[in-house]
Amino acid sequence: MLSRYPSTRNMPPIRRILVANRGEIALRVIRTAQEMGIETVAVYSDADRTALHVRRASRAVHLGGNKPSESYLDIEKVVAAARATGCDALHPGYGFLSENEDAAQACIDAGIEFLGPNPKAILLMGDKVEARKIAMQAGVPLVPGLQEDVDEAHLVQAAKQVGYPVMLKAAAGGGGKGIRIVREEKELLEAFHMARAEAKGAFGDDRVYLEKFVTRPRHVEIQIMADKHGGVVFYGERECSVQRRHQKLVEESPCAALTPEVRAQMGKAACDLARAVNYVGAGTVEFLLSEGKFYFLEMNTRLQVEHPVTEMRFGVDLVREQIRIGAGERVSPVAEPRGHSIEVRVNAEDPDTYFPSLGRITRLNLPGGPGVRLDSALYRGLEVTPYYDSMLAKLVVHGENREQAIARCERALRELRIVGVSTSLPVALRTLQSDEFRSGDYDTGILERLDRKPPAARRELAMLAAAATRFLFAERAGARAAESTATGRDAAPRWATLGRIERLRRSAP
Amino acid sequence: MKYITKLGGEEREFTIERHGDGLRARCGETVYALDLALVGDGATFSLLVDGRSYDVVADVQREQVLLQMLGERFVVHVEDERERAAHAVAGHKQGGKRELRASMPGIVVDVKVEQGSEVAEGQTLVVLEAMKMQNPLTAETAGKVTRVLCKKGEAVAAGALLLELE
Numbered sequence A: 001m002l003s004r005y006p007s008t009r010n011m012p013p014i015r016r017i018l019v020a021n022r023g024e025i026a027l028r029v030i031r032t033a034q035e036m037g038i039e040t041v042a043v044y045s046d047a048d049r050t051a052l053h054v055r056r057a058s059r060a061v062h063l064g065g066n067k068p069s070e071s072y073l074d075i076e077k078v079v080a081a082a083r084a085t086g087c088d089a090l091h092p093g094y095g096f097l098s099e100n101e102d103a104a105q106a107c108i109d110a111g112i113e114f115l116g117p118n119p120k121a122i123l124l125m126g127d128k129v130e131a132r133k134i135a136m137q138a139g140v141p142l143v144p145g146l147q148e149d150v151d152e153a154h155l156v157q158a159a160k161q162v163g164y165p166v167m168l169k170a171a172a173g174g175g176g177k178g179i180r181i182v183r184e185e186k187e188l189l190e191a192f193h194m195a196r197a198e199a200k201g202a203f204g205d206d207r208v209y210l211e212k213f214v215t216r217p218r219h220v221e222i223q224i225m226a227d228k229h230g231g232v233v234f235y236g237e238r239e240c241s242v243q244r245r246h247q248k249l250v251e252e253s254p255c256a257a258l259t260p261e262v263r264a265q266m267g268k269a270a271c272d273l274a275r276a277v278n279y280v281g282a283g284t285v286e287f288l289l290s291e292g293k294f295y296f297l298e299m300n301t302r303l304q305v306e307h308p309v310t311e312m313r314f315g316v317d318l319v320r321e322q323i324r325i326g327a328g329e330r331v332s333p334v335a336e337p338r339g340h341s342i343e344v345r346v347n348a349e350d351p352d353t354y355f356p357s358l359g360r361i362t363r364l365n366l367p368g369g370p371g372v373r374l375d376s377a378l379y380r381g382l383e384v385t386p387y388y389d390s391m392l393a394k395l396v397v398h399g400e401n402r403e404q405a406i407a408r409c410e411r412a413l414r415e416l417r418i419v420g421v422s423t424s425l426p427v428a429l430r431t432l433q434s435d436e437f438r439s440g441d442y443d444t445g446i447l448e449r450l451d452r453k454p455p456a457a458r459r460e461l462a463m464l465a466a467a468a469t470r471f472l473f474a475e476r477a478g479a480r481a482a483e484s485t486a487t488g489r490d491a492a493p494r495w496a497t498l499g500r501i502e503r504l505r506r507s508a509p
Numbered sequence B: 001m002k003y004i005t006k007l008g009g010e011e012r013e014f015t016i017e018r019h020g021d022g023l024r025a026r027c028g029e030t031v032y033a034l035d036l037a038l039v040g041d042g043a044t045f046s047l048l049v050d051g052r053s054y055d056v057v058a059d060v061q062r063e064q065v066l067l068q069m070l071g072e073r074f075v076v077h078v079e080d081e082r083e084r085a086a087h088a089v090a091g092h093k094q095g096g097k098r099e100l101r102a103s104m105p106g107i108v109v110d111v112k113v114e115q116g117s118e119v120a121e122g123q124t125l126v127v128l129e130a131m132k133m134q135n136p137l138t139a140e141t142a143g144k145v146t147r148v149l150c151k152k153g154e155a156v157a158a159g160a161l162l163l164e165l166e
Helices: A023-035 A052-056 A075-084 A101-109 A119-126 A128-137 A152-162 A185-203 A260-276 A307-314 A318-326 A402-415 A425-433 A435-439 A456-486 A494-507 B081-093
Strands: A016-019 A039-045 A059-064 A089-091 A166-170 A180-182 A208-212 A218-226 A232-244 A247-253 A281-290 A293-300 A340-347 A363-365 A372-376 A391-399 A417-419 B002-007 B010-019 B022-027 B030-038 B044-049 B052-061 B064-069 B072-080 B098-101 B106-111 B124-130 B133-138 B143-148 B161-165
Touching: A016 A023, A016 A075, A023 A039, A023 A052, A023 A318, A023 A372, A023 A391, A039 A052, A039 A075, A059 A075, A075 A089, A075 A101, A089 A318, A101 A119, A119 A128, A119 A293, A128 A260, A128 A293, A152 A185, A152 A208, A166 A185, A180 A185, A185 A208, A218 A260, A218 A318, A232 A260, A232 A307, A247 A307, A247 A425, A260 A281, A260 A293, A281 A318, A307 A318, A307 A340, A307 A372, A307 A391, A340 A402, A340 A425, A391 A402, A402 A425, A417 B052, A425 A435, A425 B072, A456 B002, A456 B010, A456 B022, A456 B030, A456 B044, A456 B052, A456 B064, A456 B072, B002 B081, B064 B133, B072 B081, B072 B133, B124 B161
Parallel strands: A016 A039, A016 A089, A039 A059
Antiparallel strands: A166 A180, A166 A208, A218 A232, A218 A281, A232 A247, A247 A340, A281 A293, A340 A391, A363 A417, A372 A391, B002 B010, B002 B072, B010 B022, B022 B030, B030 B044, B044 B052, B052 B064, B064 B072, B098 B161, B106 B124, B124 B133, B143 B161
C-alpha cells in the first residue's frame, strides 16, 4: 500500500523522534515511526507511567506531575527531553504543544525539526482576526459581513447589503453568548441593543459585529499537506457536522453535499491559504458549507483527530508524509480516493448528560473484521483520570460506498465494548441509525434534533435480559447456599455470594 | 418467579421459570423461550430469545442491573415479587418513609441531593463506586429527602443507610 511513495532510503536525517503527546495519537505516531525504522522517545506524566505510548516507544522520559502544565505542556521539559535523548525531530500530535508557536521556536533553537509549520504560520492562523484578513487577501471566501464594530447609523444599510437573515455577534464573544439572529429589518435595532447589553454583561465589552446568518451550515474541512519546496496538495474533504458544542463526534468522507466543482474550489482555496503563510506539514482548513457556497472558518495548524478518515480513503499515511516532509522531501502525489470512510469518536462520558465518566476499564472487546481500524491507547486495567481529554478511541471504517460504510460502522460499534466507564457509543450508534444521517442531508444541528432514546423493542429486550440475569444469579446463589448448608458451613449472605461471583469474574483472564 | 422491571418511565412484569433446558418468560400475553448462559469471564452472558442471539454484559447490583447489549447501555431496575412485597410492607410500616441503602460495599463518589430536596422518580441520588464501577442509585418514587447520612468520599458497607426519603 505504501510502495507508491518515493523511497526513503537516502533520507533520514531523522533517526529519532520525540513524541510530545500521549494517548492514541502518541501511539499513532509511534506506529508509523516504527514502520519507517525510526526510533521513538515517549514522554509521560506520573499518571501515565504504564500508558501504552510509554510501553510501545523505544525509549521513555518522565516529565513530572499529572497536570498537563507540569508535563506535556511544559515546553522546556519536553525540549530538554528531546535533546537529552538525541532526537532529531519532535512530533507534537494534536492538542498540547501542537499549535504553540513557542514550542515550534524552541525546537528550531535547539536544532530539532518540529514536525509542523513554522512558528509564524502557527501564530497567524491562531489569531482569528489575522487569519480572516489573510484568507481575504488570498481570495478565500468569508462569511459576508462587517469585520469591525458597527454603530447604529450604519447598521441598517450594512444588514441590507449583506442580506437577511443576519447575525449580530459580540466581538469579544464565544460560547454562543451575545449572538442574535435577525430575520427582518424591523427586528434589527432592538436585537442590536440586546446583543450589546448581553455582550457587555458577558464579556465587559459591548462591541458587536454583523455577519450573514448561514442557514443549515455544514462543517466541511480540507486536509492539506505542504512541503518545504512550495509544494502543496490536498486530500479531499471531511464532513464533520455531527458535533455538539464544537466537539465532533462522527466524521465522514466524502461529504454527500459536495459537488466535484465545489470540492475543487474548496481545495484550491485551502492550498492558496497555505501558500499565503508558507505553510509546511499537515494542516486543515475548516469551512462552513451552505446551499452550495462555502465560507472560511479557520485553519488548524496540526494533524487532526479525524485524519484517519482521509487516510482510509486515500490510502495514505499522513504521519509518514509529515516525517518525510520534515526530512526535506517533497509531497507525494495524491492517489485517487476510493469508497467511503466514517470515524466515530469514543469519549468517556455519560451518554445522557455528556459529563466525563471516570473509572477503570474492567472489560474490553475490540472490533475487527474487514475495513475496520481502531486507533486507541485503551487496555484492560486503564484508569481513566480527570487530567486529560476524555477521548478513549477512534473507530474508523472504510466501505465501497456510504451505505456499506454505515452498515460496517454500526456492526463494529456493536462489537466494541468498553466496561468500567460510560461512553458516547450509544449516541454515535443512534446518529448512524437516524434517518437524517442516513439521508446524507444533515447539518451541524443534527445532534440537537437526535432522538437519543433507544427504540421500544430494544428497551423491552433490555428489561427482559435484566430480569433473566437476576433469575440466573438468584438460582446460582440459591444453589451455593444449599451447597454450603449441606457441607455444614453457614450460608453466606446474598450480597457476599454476589461479591464472590464478582471476585471470580475479576480474577478471570 | 415474578420480576417487575423498570427502565426510564416504563414498567414491565415478567414471570420467569425453568422450562426444559432453558427458561420461559411471560409478559402479559407474550411468551419468550430463553436460554441464558454465563460466558467464562463471569460477566458476559449469551442470551438466546426465541433463537435470536444477543451478547450481553451484565453487572447485577442487587436490584439494579447495568447492561451492555446491542451497542447500548441500559440501567434496569429489577425487583422480584418477594422484594416488592417486602418493600410494600416496609413502606407501610414507615408510613411512607423510604430508605436508600448501599447495594454493595463501596465509596460514595457523589451525593446529588441534600436534605429537603424534592426528587423525581428515577433521579440519581447518590453515586456509589463499587468494584471500580460507578453506580448511580436512583429514587424509586418521587418524594422528598428527609435525611442525608453519607458524604462524598466516604467508604460505606453493604446495606449502609445513605438517605431517608418520604
